[in-house]
Amino acid sequence: MRGVFPVIAELFLSGIVVWLAGAAASLALWRQPATARRVACGAALAGSLLDFAASSAALFSANPVFIGLPFGNPAFTCAVRLDPLSAFFSVTLAALASAVSLYSFGYLRCMEGRRNLGAFGFFFNLLLLSVALVFTASNAFFFLVAWEVMALVAYCLVSFEHEKKKARDAGVLFLIMSHAGTGLLLIAFLVLASACGSLDFSSFHLLASRLTPVQQGTVFLLFFFGFGVKAGVVPLHIWVPDAHPVSPSNVSALMSGIVLKTGIYGMARVFFDFYGTPPIWMGTVVLALGVASALLGVLYALMEHDLKRLLAWHSIENIGIILIGFGAALMFRALGQANLAALALIAGLYHTFNHAMFKGLLFMGAGSVVEATHTRNMEKMGGLIRRMPVTALCFLVGAVAISGLPPLNGFVSEWLTYQALLAGFGTTQSLTRLMFPIAGSLLALTAALAAACFVKAFAIPFLALPRSPEAADAREASFTMRAGMTTLAVGCIALGLGATWFVPVFDPITQQTLGVRSSSALVIAHGWALSPGRPHGGTISLAGMALFFLVAGAAFALPLALRWRRRTVRGPAWDCGLPGLTADNEYTATAFSKPLRMIFSALYRPRREIQAEYEVSPYYPSSIRFESEIEHPFEQRLYNPLRDRIMAAANRMKGIQAGSINLYLAYIFITLILLLLFGVRG
Amino acid sequence: MENAAQFFLLLMLSPLVTGVIRTLKARLQTRRGPGILQLYRDLQKLFSKGMVIPETASWIFTVTPWIVFFSTILAGLMIPMVAAEAPLGLFGGVLAVIYLLGLGRFFLALSGMDTGSSFGGLGSSREMTISALAEPAMMLAIFTVAIGAGSTGLTEIAGTAIGQSWRFLAPSQMFAFAALSLVLIAETGRIPVDNPDTHLELTMIHEAMILEYSGPYLALLEWAASIKQLVLMTLLINCFWPFGLQPTWFGFGAVEGICWLLGKLLLLSCAIVLLETVNAKMRLFRVPELLAVAFTLGSLALISTFLF
Numbered sequence: 001m002r003g004v005f006p007v008i009a010e011l012f013l014s015g016i017v018v019w020l021a022g023a024a025a026s027l028a029l030w031r032q033p034a035t036a037r038r039v040a041c042g043a044a045l046a047g048s049l050l051d052f053a054a055s056s057a058a059l060f061s062a063n064p065v066f067i068g069l070p071f072g073n074p075a076f077t078c079a080v081r082l083d084p085l086s087a088f089f090s091v092t093l094a095a096l097a098s099a100v101s102l103y104s105f106g107y108l109r110c111m112e113g114r115r116n117l118g119a120f121g122f123f124f125n126l127l128l129l130s131v132a133l134v135f136t137a138s139n140a141f142f143f144l145v146a147w148e149v150m151a152l153v154a155y156c157l158v159s160f161e162h163e164k165k166k167a168r169d170a171g172v173l174f175l176i177m178s179h180a181g182t183g184l185l186l187i188a189f190l191v192l193a194s195a196c197g198s199l200d201f202s203s204f205h206l207l208a209s210r211l212t213p214v215q216q217g218t219v220f221l222l223f224f225f226g227f228g229v230k231a232g233v234v235p236l237h238i239w240v241p242d243a244h245p246v247s248p249s250n251v252s253a254l255m256s257g258i259v260l261k262t263g264i265y266g267m268a269r270v271f272f273d274f275y276g277t278p279p280i281w282m283g284t285v286v287l288a289l290g291v292a293s294a295l296l297g298v299l300y301a302l303m304e305h306d307l308k309r310l311l312a313w314h315s316i317e318n319i320g321i322i323l324i325g326f327g328a329a330l331m332f333r334a335l336g337q338a339n340l341a342a343l344a345l346i347a348g349l350y351h352t353f354n355h356a357m358f359k360g361l362l363f364m365g366a367g368s369v370v371e372a373t374h375t376r377n378m379e380k381m382g383g384l385i386r387r388m389p390v391t392a393l394c395f396l397v398g399a400v401a402i403s404g405l406p407p408l409n410g411f412v413s414e415w416l417t418y419q420a421l422l423a424g425f426g427t428t429q430s431l432t433r434l435m436f437p438i439a440g441s442l443l444a445l446t447a448a449l450a451a452a453c454f455v456k457a458f459a460i461p462f463l464a465l466p467r468s469p470e471a472a473d474a475r476e477a478s479f480t481m482r483a484g485m486t487t488l489a490v491g492c493i494a495l496g497l498g499a500t501w502f503v504p505v506f507d508p509i510t511q512q513t514l515g516v517r518s519s520s521a522l523v524i525a526h527g528w529a530l531s532p533g534r535p536h537g538g539t540i541s542l543a544g545m546a547l548f549f550l551v552a553g554a555a556f557a558l559p560l561a562l563r564w565r566r567r568t569v570r571g572p573a574w575d576c577g578l579p580g581l582t583a584d585n586e587y588t589a590t591a592f593s594k595p596l597r598m599i600f601s602a603l604y605r606p607r608r609e610i611q612a613e614y615e616v617s618p619y620y621p622s623s624i625r626f627e628s629e630i631e632h633p634f635e636q637r638l639y640n641p642l643r644d645r646i647m648a649a650a651n652r653m654k655g656i657q658a659g660s661i662n663l664y665l666a667y668i669f670i671t672l673i674l675l676l677l678f679g680v681r682g
Numbered sequence: 683m684e685n686a687a688q689f690f691l692l693l694m695l696s697p698l699v700t701g702v703i704r705t706l707k708a709r710l711q712t713r714r715g716p717g718i719l720q721l722y723r724d725l726q727k728l729f730s731k732g733m734v735i736p737e738t739a740s741w742i743f744t745v746t747p748w749i750v751f752f753s754t755i756l757a758g759l760m761i762p763m764v765a766a767e768a769p770l771g772l773f774g775g776v777l778a779v780i781y782l783l784g785l786g787r788f789f790l791a792l793s794g795m796d797t798g799s800s801f802g803g804l805g806s807s808r809e810m811t812i813s814a815l816a817e818p819a820m821m822l823a824i825f826t827v828a829i830g831a832g833s834t835g836l837t838e839i840a841g842t843a844i845g846q847s848w849r850f851l852a853p854s855q856m857f858a859f860a861a862l863s864l865v866l867i868a869e870t871g872r873i874p875v876d877n878p879d880t881h882l883e884l885t886m887i888h889e890a891m892i893l894e895y896s897g898p899y900l901a902l903l904e905w906a907a908s909i910k911q912l913v914l915m916t917l918l919i920n921c922f923w924p925f926g927l928q929p930t931w932f933g934f935g936a937v938e939g940i941c942w943l944l945g946k947l948l949l950l951s952c953a954i955v956l957l958e959t960v961n962a963k964m965r966l967f968r969v970p971e972l973l974a975v976a977f978t979l980g981s982l983a984l985i986s987t988f989l990f
Contacts, residue, residue: 442818449814465738537834539775573798575799
């Protein structure tokens with residue numbers, strides 16, 4: 001505990017204390033909603049900024065920062081350790097949470113008087129606190145405690161609008177899935193703890209690779225699926241598209257931006273800290289499920305017209321892209337390619353940070369839109385770019401970033417992923433190497449479909465004519481909401497243009513996990529360009545591209561546009577001779593995704609129903625009813641039968657619960673005798 | 683300097699390539715055609731005209747032509763045209779080229795939706811669908827080429843190809859070439875995927891998105907489309923037939939390099955014209971089959987890199 005350590009520890013602890021105090025104070029002030037709102041958001045913001053300072057300093061400190069917390073008992077200690085991996089995820093949390101807290105100042109105002117903002121502030125601060133502790137817990141016990149608190153608090157926030165049945169159902173589904181995952185994690189941690197006799201993460205370091213192959217594989221799968229539930233990996237994703245849309249939008253931004261990342265953090269911790277050189281099949285499993293999540297996530301997003309559900313499906317897609325990076329890194333590790341593993345890990349972690357930025361931004365944008373139009377259905381929006389210019393611009397930045405288009409941040413991480421996959425082909429002679437280019441081509445498909453989806457997600461709500469009176473009367477979001485969105489939009493731009501400055505952040509992490517520092521190989525041309533870490537491997541320079549656009553825009557576009565402006569008149573769009581275009585003539589979101597619905601009909605199995613009513617002639621219908629629906633195979637084929645089985649089994653077991661106290665005493669007695677017998681014999 | 687030269691070449695040469703393709707096609711259909719300089723005249727006329735912008739359109743509509751135009755130019759500066767070294771090779775390689783063209787397409791699709799007319803939405807929807815389906819095949823072909831060169835930089839890819847001049851006859855290269863050619867047809871909106879000469883509601887894709895543009899902005903978009911075609915054609919020919927690429931842009935070599943480029947472009951144009959003339963436009967929902975063929979060819983290319 002020398003030098004800069006105490007400062008970091010104090011900053012971190014004061015962040016924790018501020019969050020705790022914010023939670024307690026806003027609960028105490030629940031009768032004064034306006035004060036409760038200010039206190040809750042202020043504490044969340046202050047705590048996030050303190051956490052940001054602490055964890056960004058910890059990321060670059062030479063040794064991990066260890067902080068013992070003043071509670072717990074000797075057997076189960078409560079302590080946090082800020083090593084580079086923890087610090088990185090903590091920075092991600094803090095960056096997102098500060099923008100979301102700023103946004104919440106304005107966003108929660110509309111709930112004043114209608115909802116208990118004291119309770120909301122309590123859960124909101126506790127969520128930030130528990131996520132921060134999940135990222136930094138130094139032993140399995142404390143980790144699981146924080147993990148459970150996080151799940152419970154997130155449940156309360158998902159079901160916050162509890163008078164709606166959908167919110168309650170989504171909350172319960174989340175809780176069940178989350179606990180199933182926690183059960184798997186518990187077993188896995190117990191196996192590890194029994195192997196080394198300690199619960200501390202530092203004693204798990206490289207431990208998993210010393211187990212027998214069967215144990216190794218079991219532990220790996222338990223961890224992967226346990227964390228995969230929280231991350232939303234296909235086929236464990238079913239709670240994500242239900243839970244994200246029903247919660248208030250600032251919570252959705254946190255859920256999608258950072259709560260899903262706790263699963264990713266767990267995987268990173270297990271895969272790269274607990275395992276030394278994992279067998280190659282583990283990497284292939286992660287890579288394959290990553291590709292499946294990415295592709296299925298975007299395909300279902302395309303069919304969605306609920307703006308927030310669409311974004312939730314995209315979270316599954318982006319988790320898939322992160323896992324492609326992780327899977328490739330695991331495979332490279334198995335093949336003994338530490339430098340390539342570092343490249344792939346950087347790609348995955350970079351995308352983790354990026355996704356927190358743009359998905360937080362998009363959910364906040366969606367929140368502003370939903371608040372202004374009182375609907376989540378895109379088909380009832382339209383023309384909002386005129387009514388809500390700042391929200392529209394921020395949403396556009398997020399849409400371009402998530403589609404992976406240059407010169408924003410999404411492109412950098414996708415480019416790094418492609419480079420890792422490309423280099424992977426030469427690392428082995430076995431047929432496994434075909435996985436890399438196939439993953440690459442499916443990633444390309446995913447990215448292109450995401451672009452298509454975000455053309456829809458931006459164009460339908462924001463462009464052309466309003467499709468409903470509410471959209472026509474929409475009002476721009478309040479100042480703090482715009483400030484929160486702008487912060488993340490600037491973040492997306494900075495992480496794209498400043499990619500070469502951001503890459504060295506990963507050096508401590510790759511040093512810790514893989515023993516290599518690669519930023520000096522990745523950043524070339526005096527910090528202007530990124531390379532895949534080998535000479536003549538190809539480069540990109542997003543700052544260069546942006547410079548080109550700026551120079552070209554200033555030199556040609558601006559003067560010419562101003563000159564042409566004098567020759568411009570406004571006129572109606574071509575209406576085929578009809579009496580004027582109305583919003584009914586506009587292309588709808590359903591129509592936009594129709595070609596893809598037909599092309600992928602084998603997957604979607606779309607069902608549609610059209611009923612037309614007419615009085616005189618079938619050519620002049622008086623009203624038309626159109627219904628269209630697609631199938632969600634995982635729910636219908638996998639989870640529904642599973643749920644029915646469980647319910648049937650529970651029904652059969654109901655018989656032993658007769659309600660008579662004598663019977664229960666008999667059960668206790670029998671159990672006691674059995675245990676005694678067991679104790680005597682063993 | 684190389685930048686300026688290639689910038690100028692992209693701007694000036696692209697309408698000529700479009701004109702040559704149109705004229706050749708007309709001749710093959712025993713028509714006279716409008717003459718190979720027609721696109722220059724069209725552009726000149728459009729730039730001197732006024733504009734009508736739909737009342738429903740927002741600022742997206744007015745920034746789109748610029749973004750499309752400049753992203754296409756930037757992509758064009760990242761490929762080797764005359765000299766073996768791409769002028770802006772540092773800014774990005776083949777992946778950046780594809781994603782920059784994707785940026786232009788993203789905004790073009792947005793502006794199609796911005797007008798509020800059904801045609802725009804129709805065009806945007808189809809364009810995004812087809813380009814998405816073309817992507818996996820393209821990426822497989824690019825992986826094949828990039829694995830051979832060990833790089834995604836186009837300077838390195840062309841350099842590898844120069845080192846082994848007859849390599850394009852290798853099975854993997856032939857398959858990759860075929861896959862990329864099909865993707866090129868889809869991306870540039872040519873028969874059998876889209877017909878650049880039609881304004882028939884039911885069939886148009888690219889034209890539907892730009893239906894509401896007029897005057898200088900229409901000129902910018904037409905020019906950008908023409909540059910995009912030149913960029914993709916040059917990408918194809920210089921990755922696979924790097925003959926005549928010069929060590930530098932300077933001196934007498936540049937003239938020789940430009941002659942080689944023109945010759946290769948003419949050859950490819952003839953192939954495109956032949957393909958357009960003997961094929962009919964496909965029904966929209968047959969296009970995925972064509973792209974599936976491209977994907978199969980791309981996979982074959984990849985597999986043949988280590989089989990042969």
